Amino acid sequence: MGTDHDGASTPESEAAEEADWALATAATLQAKGDLDGARTWFRRAVEHLMDAGLDDRALDIAKQAAALSEPPPAPTPPPVPTPPPVPTPPPDPAPVFQPPTPIPSTTPTIQPPPAPAAPPPVIAPAAPTLQGPALTQPVLHLNVAYDPARSVAAEGAAALLTALPLFADLPPERVRSLARESVIVPLRVGHDLPLSPQGEVAPLWVVIEGQLHLTVAGIPVGGTLGPGDFVGELSAYYESACLFRAEVTAEGRALCVAPTVVQSLARQYEGLRTALEESAWERAFEALGHASALLAAIEPARRAGLYARFEPVQLAAGESLLTEGEPAPWVWLIAAGSVERYGGALGAKVQRAGAGSAVGVASAWEGNPSGVGVRARRTTLAARVSAEVFREMVAEAPGLKGARSRADVW
Secondary structure, three states: OOOOOOOOOOHHHHHHHHHHHHHHHHHHHHHHOOHHHHHHHHHHHHHHHHHOOOHHHHHHHHHHHHHOOOOOOOOOOOOOOOOOOOOOOOOOOOOOOOOOOOOOOOOOOOOOOOOOOOOOOOOOOOOOOOOOOOOOOOOOOOOOOOOHHHHHHHHHHHHHHHOOHHHOOOOHHHHHHHHHHOEEEEEOOOOEOOOOOOOOOOOEEEEEEEEEEEEEOOEEEEEEEOOOOEEOHHHHOOOOOOOOEEEEEEEEEEEEEOHHHHHHHHHHOHHHHHHHHHHHHHHHHHHHHHHOOOOOOOOHHHHHHHHOOOEEEEEOOOOEEEOOOOEOOEEEEEEEOOEEEEEOOOOOOOEEEOOOOEEOHHHHHHOOEOOEEEEEOOOEEEEEEEHHHHHHHHHHOHHHHHHHHOOOEO
16 A cells, blocks of 8 residues: 555555556556456456556556557468479470361351340449548547546545434444535525425535524524534435525535435435434424415414414325315325325316415415315325415404415415
8 A cells, every 4th residue: 555755544645556466467468368357357457557646657558458459460471482383394305296287177167146234333432532630639538537626525525414313223334435425615695505496406505614604584493503404405315406505604524415315315214314304304394484475475473373374294106185176174284295286177277386385275365175186296284274264364464465476475
């Protein structure tokens, strides 16, 4: 193993030793005639040389590996030596015989009929020759470089992740792998983390350094987040729009974890899934009380009392919120996830709604059968109140009548 000037091993020296070992293996396989195996080990040597920062040598080895792909030229046979000429003795004189004089024949000569003329040969049109593009660049494109600073930062992030309740169930090796697979980004004061207000999938953010402040329409929700806290589980895990914003109030760094990684880990580790669901439940329902489309026109003092009558529930994918042809038993407020509406007029398209939308308002208000059906597209968090209680709320707060004109109030 290579060492630096203090005697400690370095990634570059280890990569150089791995490259030498790979080159020796490739040379042995090439000598045995195993060109496929030799090419494989040449490529591995190129990767290790790149990690060691030896780009020029890596390019030379890449050219050598590419040369193995070309068939060797056919050997030229050695010239055959020409034997010296054998002298020929002069011929012996021989008597000269004169042929007899031919006797004319009286039998007529029958001439065969002339052969039919052969058709002219058919000349096939020559196929156009396609010229391939000239290779002006080397086959191997060196576009990835080893970054020691990122490796050190990933190790520091792994140490932090290990201490978090969110990743308590993960083995240490998986935590280190997670830190390497993720991206560390800077946090700038005044910037907002992208939390997908439109419902697109967005990553999970884990704070390493700095602070974040969660707000809805200027109202604080969820408190201030610091090192070890996370945000973005609504979009990364539920693939939902987010009703609050996360503003950076102190510079630092955050670990950005891809949604596919978050969802995969949630399926494997129950503790991580529980932490995501508990955080999403608390933040989604707290933000819903301030950002619901149904309650938006109500003054904040009265809005809190109305929202307190709603019951938080979780819906599985495909579960029904509203049935076409039946009166709405509940009025729903969507906190996280998404639902889709179908039915209604002939030829009407399926429509979707996400966090902040209201379902069943028109049917519950009038007491008539619903003209549409609504189902959850995936796991969805919602708050509901019975149709009878909702009609009482309308009598108490006339401002609710204006919500019926909104497109996200069904």
